[in-house]
Amino acid sequence: xxxxxxxxxxxxxxxxxxxxxxxxxxxxxxxxxxxxxxxxxxxxxxxxxxxxxxxxxxxxxxxxxxxxxxxxxxxxxxxxxxxxxxxxxxxxxxxxxxxxxxxxxxxxxxxxxxxxxxxxxxxxxxxxxxxxxxxxxxxxxxxxxxxxxxxxxxxxxxxxxxxxxxxxxxxxxxxxxxxxxx
Numbered sequence: 001x002x003x004x005x006x007x008x009x010x011x012x013x014x015x016x017x018x019x020x021x022x023x024x025x026x027x028x029x030x031x032x033x034x035x036x037x038x039x040x041x042x043x044x045x046x047x048x049x050x051x052x053x054x055x056x057x058x059x060x061x062x063x064x065x066x067x068x069x070x071x072x073x074x075x076x077x078x079x080x081x082x083x084x085x086x087x088x089x090x091x092x093x094x095x096x097x098x099x100x101x102x103x104x105x106x107x108x109x110x111x112x113x114x115x116x117x118x119x120x121x122x123x124x125x126x127x128x129x130x131x132x133x134x135x136x137x138x139x140x141x142x143x144x145x146x147x148x149x150x151x152x153x154x155x156x157x158x159x160x161x162x163x164x165x166x167x168x169x170x171x172x173x174x175x176x177x178x179x180x181x182x
Contacts, residue, residue: 076093119159
């Protein structure tokens with residue numbers, strides 16, 4: 001029979017073991033990816049320097065050995081009958097395609113892998129629109145498969161220039177950035 005200190009020690013060890021398993025899984029998911037990328041209109045190549053290059057709407061960018069990402073289009077919306085942006089704001093809708101170019105299934109999260117900022121560095125607030133948008137790429141993507149959808153953000157209506165960053169590996173540095181204008 002364990003005393004109170006023994007039970008606390010056992011709980012702590014179980015917690016730490018679980019934490020290490022989760023961290024190990026996260027590291028294994030992103031261990032082979034490189035977050036820098038380059039693109040040309042007809043082909044994709046990897047970028048070897050750590051300098052962040054900015055891409056344009058329509059460019060397909062190879063990100064490490066895991067993803068090809070394309071920002072297809074950018075538009076604004078004033079919402080619908082049910083959902084409206086806050087006063088002085090608008091919804092920014094960024095249509096993207098992500099393709100898993102690795103040899104195994106990968107996970108993608110529109111909330112974790114993508115970040116939008118305006119020219120002042122203010123992050124766009126993630127928004128949920130019910131009409132006029134395609135669901136954002138989220139979940140498991142099989143090797144060789146792709147997913148296309150809309151990332152939606154609430155931004156200041158006065159802002160016209162943004163950057164969208166894609167981070168393939170949340171535990172490593174580096175990101176791929178697109179310049180967006182409306």
